[in-house]
Amino acid sequence: MRNIALFFISALALSGCGGVKVDMYRADAHNSGQFSEGVRTLHKLKWKYNSGSPIKTAIVVSDGTAYFGNSAGTVFALNTEDGSEKWRYRTDGPMGGAPAISAGVVYIGSQDGTLYALDSGTGEPRWKFGSSGSITTSPTLLDGTLYFGNVAGDFYAVEAAGGREIWRFASGAAIYSSPAVANGLALFGNDNGQLFALDIASGNERWRFSTGGKIHADPMFHHDTVYIGSQDATLYAIDIKTGQQVWRYRAESVINGAAAVEGNTLIFGANDGYLYALNLDSQRPKWKFKVHDWVSSGVALADGQAYFGSYNNKLYAVNAKNGKETWSFTTQGAVLTSPELDGGRIYIGSTDGAVYAIQ
DSSP states (O other), X not given: OOOOSSHHHHHHHHTTBTTBOEEOGGGSTTOOOBOSOOOSSOOOEEEEEEOSSXXXXXXXXXXXEEEEEOTXXXXXXXXXXXXXXXXXXXXXXXXXXXXXXXXXXXXXXXXXXXXXXXXXXXXXXXXXXXXXXXXXXXXEEETTEEEEEOTTSEEXXXXXXXXXEEEXXXXXXXXXXXXXXXXXXXXXXXXXXXXXXXXXXXXXXXXXXXXXXXXXXXXXXXXXXXXXXXXXXXXXXXXXXXXXXXXXXXXXXXXXXXXXXXXXXXEEEOTXXXXXXXETTTOOEEEEEEXXXXXXXXXXXXXXXXXXXXXXXXXXXXXXXXXXXXXXXXXXXXXXXXXXXXXXXXEEEOTTSEEEEEO
């Protein structure tokens, strides 16, 4: 069972589907990236599983099973103790987003345009929902409703129990940004560079905020503020109630990964090859960590460490207070998405086609 770092995050996870536990991308509906137990000291590779095709999605662990999809369009369920395969299910398109798991069902989208609900024990379909375009986002599950977008620019609310469409919203451009859901709002970005806030009950637009570039990063909600990176190389802090900019910080290149907050420090990566840490009080840099290649991965946090991947084939653990490297682990391909932390292990996928369980 996943242990979330803070009590309110744990309560949010347990309330994700009418009081039933939900395990999902970046730990919770806020996309916080907050976990309770990390890996301070790198001991060993617990196991490695070769899926046969690049993995560009995050792993999600639920009750002793690691779930993910690969670029060949296959969804996998692996035993977290030894990496053995429990089942696999083939879709008709590459997988671009991570799953959400609750009450014995795995919810995951495919670039074939379908959102699948699969039995978590067998991989057999419970239902399928056909959307208007390829799905590359990770669904967010809250109170029995799944929220996700697709490359046709449509954003959906779908009933988790049976796959019935509740509402849809046409954003006007492709959606590669996985939503955060907070304060009764679904938050996501699109290729027009707009951050949207939709009422989760009706699907009506509450506000939108425009940036100067495409938004492929996932929004992260923390203390009445939405943090979102843009391909205009800027990290924005937006008031969730008004949709107005609170402040912004310009990096040196595109920002495609999700940020995370440790204390009063906001941490995020950019394609200039840096991991940035900003003081939330002054919005000034505390430190920068150089990796010499793109950082498109979201940041995960646990035990005062920031965990992230890079196009240089490495997974890093960096001290969140001072930006000093704690350890790194090398795969044979790029590490593109947020690490998953569970039970004293870190799970990552790589474009070399493998899943790594590290402890």
